[in-house]
Amino acid sequence: NAGVTQTPKFQVLKTGQSMTLQCAQDMNHEYMSWYRQDPGMGLRLIHYSVGAGITDQGEVPNGYNVSRSTTEDFPLRLLSAAPSQTSVYFCASSYGPVRSYEQYFGPGTRLTVT
């Protein structure tokens, strides 16, 4: 089991560029989430999915899109990158609601927007 994998590990974008952060899990988890962590801050939820074809917004969804066409993959799209999106992004998955099941996190993608 590879667990939760994220690519790329590092990325530098110019303002206005778009890109997709990839996330995949091989544990057959229904629930997947994207978080961002800014310096001195806790993790904040961007978007989440409770199953293939179902997504919803978290605390800080603006500027990001997600889709869930398969159980395994949950990509995060930055539509038009802004310096405020400089952050470390973590993808996570779990069997069910996070209040009942352990969440497994990927290693993160460090994104810098100049």
Next chain:
Amino acid sequence: DQQVKQNSPSLSVQEGRISILNCDYTNSMFDYFLWYKKYPAEGPTFLISISSIKDKNEDGRFTVFLNKSAKHLSLHIVPSQPGDSAVYFCAASHSGAGSYQLTFGKGTKLSVIP
């Protein structure tokens, strides 16, 4: 408004002694609490959790205590080991519509000195 607060950014403890990490919350709807541990350049890993129907949960060297009236929880690590040096995040959720959403504190960096 920060709903989950970890007021100590850092803590240093001698190896073999007890580490106590504290967390306060303001949202009385929270009824499930978790602790995550994070090493540099890695994603967070689940450590231990507690439901609001309990006031204590123990797992090996790790014990979480919950004081609902004070809206306070703490993580005790006994005995502390150098490998415990990491950032510890407190997180909370509630059983309403947000049962798949976690609210994180800013984290406490624990250093265990050999």
